Amino acid sequence: EKYRKALLINDSQALFYSGLGMALLKANNYRAAINNLEAGVKKDPELYKPKLYLGIGLVETHDWIPAAGYLSQAIEILPTRALTYYYRGLAYEGLNSTTRAIQDYRTVLSLAPGTELAEKAKTRLIRLGRFS
Numbered sequence: 001e002k003y004r005k006a007l008l009i010n011d012s013q014a015l016f017y018s019g020l021g022m023a024l025l026k027a028n029n030y031r032a033a034i035n036n037l038e039a040g041v042k043k044d045p046e047l048y049k050p051k052l053y054l055g056i057g058l059v060e061t062h063d064w065i066p067a068a069g070y071l072s073q074a075i076e077i078l079p080t081r082a083l084t085y086y087y088r089g090l091a092y093e094g095l096n097s098t099t100r101a102i103q104d105y106r107t108v109l110s111l112a113p114g115t116e117l118a119e120k121a122k123t124r125l126i127r128l129g130r131f132s
Helices: 002-009 014-026 030-043 048-060 064-077 082-094 098-111 116-127
Strands: none
Touching (some): 002 014, 014 030, 030 048, 048 064, 064 082, 082 116, 098 116
């Protein structure tokens, strides 16, 4: 609600759209989340989080091609975040690009060893028959 009020006051701020989009994503309201995150990306294409969360929303709706694109852009901005690689791996799986998905899941293991996210990546690799 606070993000909606902020947008009524000033609709030129990328962070307001992005914040609202991230809140909607947490509420599983994917279409509204995607719309707001897209607006945030358009307002400031140099921000990492709007691209990450837009990619996540697109993965959740199985829009694999744009999801992979936005997540790749997020990686260009901030290449050290395991979460981005994990979701891009999911997008690549959706696109039947197993080799790329495996690379991303292995990157998750190297960036975030011992974490819950690494366990999820390991599970995906096992499922793909590529964990060693």
